Amino acid sequence: MTEHILSLIVAAPFVAALILLFLPPKQLGLIRFTAAIGAFVSLVLSLYVAFLYNSQAGGLQLAEVYPLVPSLGIELRLAVDGWGVSLLILTGVIIFAGVLASTSLADRAKEFFVLLLVLVAGVFGVFVSQDLFVFFLFYEIAVLPMYLLIGIWGSSHKVTEAGPLRFVWKWFDIGGREYAAMKLTLMLLVGSAFILVGLLALYFSAGAGTFDMAVLAKAHYPRSLQLWAFVLFWLGFGSLAGVFPFHTWSPDGHASAPTAVSMLHAGVLMKLGAFGVMRIGMMMLPDGARFWAPVVGAVAVVNVVYGALSALSQKDLKYIIAYSSVSHMGVVMLGAATLTQSGWNGAIYQMFAHGIMTGLFFALVGHIYERAHSREVAKMGGFATVMPGVAAFFTLAGLSSLGLPGTAGFVAEFLVFAGAWQSPQAWWSLFGVLGAFVTAVYVLRVSRAVFFGEGPSPHFHDLRDARRVEWAPLWILGGTLLLCGIWPRLLLDFIDPATSSYLRLVVAVAGGQP
Amino acid sequence: MLASPVSLALTALLAPGAVALLLAVATPLRNRKSAIVLSVLAALSSLVAAILLVKGQLTPTPPQLLTVPWLLQGGVPFAEIGLRIDGISASMLLVVTFVASCVQIFSVGYMHDESPPAQGRYFTYHSLFLTAMNILVLAPNLLQLFLGWELVGVTSYLLIGYYYRKPSAAKAAVKAFWVTKFADMGLLIGLLVLRSKTGSFDWDATITPQAANLVTLLLFVAVMGKSAQFPLHIWLPDAMEGPTPVSALLHAATMVAAGVFLIVRGWPLFELAHSTRAFMLGLGSVTALLAATMALFQNDIKKVLAYSTCSQLGYMIAALGAGSLLGGFFHLTTHAFFKALLFLGAGSVIHAVHSNDLRDMGGLARKMPVTTLTFVIGALSLAGLPGLAGFFSKDLILEAVGEHGFSLWLVLLLVSAFLTAFYMGRLLLRVFFAPATEKSSHAHESGGFLLLPLGLLAVPALATGYFGGMFGQLYGTAYHFHLGNIGILAAGLGVLGLLLSYVLYRHRAEHPALLAPLGRLIEHGPMDRLYEGGFHRVALPFAALVGWIDRYLVDGVMNLTGLAFIVSGQKIRRIQTGIATDYVLATVGGVLALLLYGVMR
Amino acid sequence: MSLEMLQPIAVELSICGGAIVLLLVDMYLPDGARKHLASLTALLLVVALYLSTRFDGQGAIGTVYFGSAFTQLCKRLLIVATLGAVLGGRDFIAKVAPRRQGEYYFLILMCLTGMMLLPGARDLILLIVSFELMGIPLYVLTAFVRDEASPERRLAATKQAAEASLKLYLVGAASTTVTLFGLSLLVGGAGSTRLDALLAAPATPLHIAGLLLVLGGMGFKIGAVPFHMWVPDTYQGALTPVVAFLSVAPKAAGMATLMVLSVKAVPSSIWQPALTVLAVVSMTVGNLMALPQRNVKRLLGYSGVAQIGYMLLALCVGGSYALAMLLFYLCGYVVTNLGTFLVVHAVADREGDDSLDGLSGLARRSPWLGLSLLMFLLSLAGIPFVIGFWSKLYLFMAVYQAGQGWLVVVGAVLAVVGLFYYLQVARAAYMVAPAKPQPLQVEPWLAVMIVVCLLLVTGLGAYPGPLLEVCQQAADALLLGR
């Protein structure tokens, strides 16, 4: 089992999905139980990978290779590095929490969990693939089920028709869940189209006849190719990472998506994008990365501040959280753009931290929405009286989001800002810090508006605190958030060696930073 | 010694930490009296550990360090956390744990009427606060200090918002967090600068004076927020929305003093940074005066004390700015005791009267003798009456400021000293000696849980001044008391202030006509209005604009792109007329185009 | 001419022989037993498929025919496509044209014979006759009128069929005439009807004009823009099983012929730029025009136009690798499109509604059908783990390798546009509440064929290697053989 652990971890959710496919759709309890078991197995396996991985030795471990399309040199080449380990754990935690948070879902539950688990299989696949092509394959698998997940189980909301481009409103059902699903899918797949072209560019330019990422990373690409191909990867993967201005799918998508999907999408999927930019774009194309880093960083800074300000202006609870994701993914991209050890450590750490944090957020918002049947912040107030537990976890997530020490968010942001300060563009970190402050403003504002004040208006008669199994995701996510905030080396011990070896590929002068 | 300093420090840190964690996780424990017992026990054990630590530090020992790598960078530690035990941390720990213990005991009585879960929450927050404060105090470097700094900020937020149903409390909590968080940006950036200049987060690394100026200036921005210096003081009066013991602990004795403690800890840096210190001196003096002025016009007993806290913090900052480490820190210590005492006394009064308003009080001296006695001790100590703790520390500060000759700042501070006595006199008169009102007539002396801490705190408020030598030893600076001209002047001003207040407010509540316009101005709250205006008129509209741009322009362009495809599809499909001959025409057209291409090539 | 010489066309012979037997059997069958004709046809096709493995099909017949791995692949593909259409439409045809089943299957087999001769034809006369043998039955098949009980409905059915076939016929006949005219110029210039003679002939203006006229005619066969105009209308009007057949087999045959011509008869410099333009225009126009469609068959028609554009992309690149990828794409397209149309057939013809609304709630009414449709749509859009992904990917690889990176960008972006309308169909099936709640019944053979397509689409999607090898061999055979 140990030598096949990685294929096992990819296969586990997939197998669970297959089993689900053959269950009778009426047996909700059985379906939920099976899905939860599948997710739990994934979580356990991801932790087991972390256990097996020797963080002292670093590098790629637990490798498996199976030929897939020999004529093109495509292999199912699985191995995991320190980055992968942390992100596997993230995925495991989020999916388990996500499935537990969806236990109240009853409509077409079987299909829901099947799609969810397929998606997770894709995510796992991305994090363990060492074959560029298979990486892309899994990437696509992770992106696509989203269309149905949002389109079928999502929710719609009203959007005011305004702005100079309001004539567009006639054509789209803006605010509708199907609109959101379609927009998300199309924007992400335009990104994939870019990625595909970049991928082919690498494959043919390297001329090694293989998609093995280690080989491709060692190949020398002409500078001109590096420059344009990097842009392809940046924008391609970046569209999933919510890079400005290709982030606009994110608010609509996350706001419309059902709870578990928002958790998974904002929590894990957006990370695939940033992971791709770093793992493929930057590592394969160091010249391109160095050339474009100032632009990438500047755009990331825009993301951070712009996303936070946009969040401040929102009136819909889910939109606020969604925009916060845009802002926080900006931090990830900022870390990546620094091309420094702590910047990259921070980027990966922020992926983890933001994943957990936003997962917690969406789980809570989902609970609130389910009980309040509204997402309008202005109508809420005093919810803490009836749902103190939710309020507490919301505060925790909010604190992590604004980078409070003791939560994972701080470690991540601190590393990123430190990295930015070491990079040639030190001013980035000023804006990063400013973004964190604006985050504090909107997070506390919304938490005050929702939870503080005299008890909720009688309009909300259905409110109650979390119950029984509903607590589980909150505790898991909240606990992880604190644990990784208090003792960051739980993850950093994995991340740091990987970063060192990867950074050496990108920055010619090793140890060029203090 | 029974225990090593490290294990003592760990005990001080982990006892409340473990309790906080336990109470946070175990709801059943939290919702019962067990929360109170655990929390108080933890605070007491911290206190014991702190006492033992201080005892150990009285004999000169090198600082004890215990650090572990916390963040990594390329396999080497990037940041460390741990413990640093020296005189400064030990004495601060003592102050913190002592006041915290007193306040927690006081709270047992004060919060008695709250529901058990609410009490559990309250004591959980307290344990959390104590943990955070201990993290801060025992920090071996500025990074960990920052960690604790932020954590106490959060507990402050939580505790101010303890009565979250009250909109004003909720607002105050958020406001406090925003203002301090805004200031903390300076600290965070300062840390980054420090790290890039020295390669570590330690405060005693070698650094150029220029860099030191930059770093300390950034750090001082955070201090301004946390220690409520003008113009970032606005959150502190609002923070009085929290339960009174909280005000005593966080917003008077310990947390707000963390700013001063930061400067004390970072003294090696600040010592080099002359520009920063000059700024500190000025700002501290100005704050001291302004806050004292404002305190005069408050009708809320807690707000008077809050402004007084601001003012006294200004003293400490000014002292440090003037270069007197001992003055700043000593005043911090004495202030912690007497201000906590004052707040708890105020709490006792409020508990009895069920009102914060001075106008509802009066004549309590006879009804609440113990409270009155202790409160008067605190007030006089604050007013700088010779012989009491406040007198010694304040004298130290004024001496330090006056050391370089007569300056504007010295005048400001002296005026503040006068005003301090003046408003404290007013307070005492209104609360205890004025004629009883309807509300205060039913008041009666508080119970043992409330009085015991008052008594405990009254002792150091009285006597700390005589232990200056001990503190000097702990900080590594010599302390010799000598009464200079300035000290006499200050004492005289204090007495004068008390007398004047007696004259002015003995028989009436209103301010004299001369002061009335100033009072109206202060009631108006010009600073608050400025900030709120800035937030509501500038920041929010700007955010709304950004949000609008995102939704309707950026996203609009994305939608427009999609629309362009659909519309072009709609347009192109018109060529499919449905008439077969048109199809033939298209085919022929295609062939002709191909032929035309053939001719062209 | 000995019998061994006929070995390369043994499969064709068996099929046309079988067709004639079928016609004879039909004469003596009672009305009620006619639906077994479909089974007979299917049996015949299976036998032919078996024969294609027994005979290696390699070798030449004089100068006019050359069998190779390439023709083998094409033939098998065509047989499979036909088999799917025949079995999938079996019950429907038996219902709507009970007394014309004999002719129906005969014509399909004739069409198949013509198509199967095409990839091996190395002589223009054989080529054009085979084209007509393919085309004439299609005109008739699209004109099949449903039997309807009420006169009004029968009239409506007649109108539909007449319009569908008229449009196919007029454009087709015009194209054939143009092709013939072009061929006359070519033949005159080269002095021979052999393909290799065309390649060797001097490139006089007349010769070039002839080649381009032929390209125009070929454009009709595959339905490339602007020769595609018949496609949506005919798809919409004709019976769905016929469309299922029409949308895959003739296009595959046409594409195979185009490959043969471009490799064996035309200097690449003449067609290549024109093909590039045709490819881009087809992709763009096909995808864009499909966007606003509400009728599924029509939508799929435009989608087919776009798919052809992708294939032309590979054709204009040329070379062994690109041709192999083109063949792979073709295989994927045939299986996927057939499956799609069969699902549409199963739903639309049962409900009498071939608009998107007819599909609404399909996933609830029949989860398996919904899943199949989804998979086919994803395959058409080029999404991983279904064959269409590999198709597009390989094709793009080939195009990229030939240095046409910009074509890949255009193609990939347009593929996303394509995804928009494919997802519209998926949306109807998955997100819209069903108009009728009751489960959908599917005839057994139709279900079997859909499942076969589904298995092929997903199976080859999961493990495309072997098919890729076969395609590569076929492409090499085409390039290296005669």
Place this chain on the structure above:
Amino acid sequence: MIEQVGFGLVAGCIVLAALLVARAKNAIHGVLWLGVVLGATAVLYVMLRAPFLAGIQLLLYVGGVMTLMILGVMLTRHDQHEAALERKRPWLAGVLSLFLLGMLVTAIQTSPELHASEAAPATVKDIGRSLLTEHVLAFEALSLLLLATMIGAIVLLRRDRPDRLVEESR
């Protein structure tokens, strides 16, 4: 000389009659003028030393196709006075046709001219041999095509249920 004049006459006849076909308002007239074109073409074949083809032309076209066409016209008579359903585009059609003609003539002019071969004209025997040897496959396919055409035409026009004629539904 005579050859030239003959060609000129025949060519003029063909073009003129073809124009009348193309511009015919009445389908019957069109068919008849088409007959003239086909007949004149047969004459041209003879002049081009292809008498066999001329015969075939007369048999198949004039004999077969013309008859079919007339039949078709008879079967599809309709009210002549109905309003036009679609735009005619004589100008566009003319321009396109002339454009095509221009391109073709340019191509013809710029291609190398072939001089009349003095070889003996192909005989029926040559044609027959070619049909049955080299092109036998195509020939067989053609026979299948004719069969399919026949079956197709029948199945298209056969009425399965004579009792329910379309006409009756009106």
Place this chain on the structure above:
Amino acid sequence: MTLGLCLILSAALFCIGLYGLLTHRHAIGLLLSLELMANATNINLIAFSRFRGDSMGQVFALFSIALTVTEVVVGLAIVILLHRAYRDARVGRASEFRH
């Protein structure tokens, strides 16, 4: 009489047929125009046969004639079907499917 002249004649015939194809509304007229165009093909083939002095052109012409005939037969059948449906053989009537 040269090959060029014959080809030009055939080109002219083809273009006239094309003109007819584009202008006729009646289905029969379209078929007639197609016949003209097909005839142009045959003239080409026979002319080439004459000037090249081989039989190949004639053989092709034979096939071409046969193909044309089959097309016409099926075409007429479709036209009659059209007429049955619409009582009108003008192709513009059948325009239910569009856009």
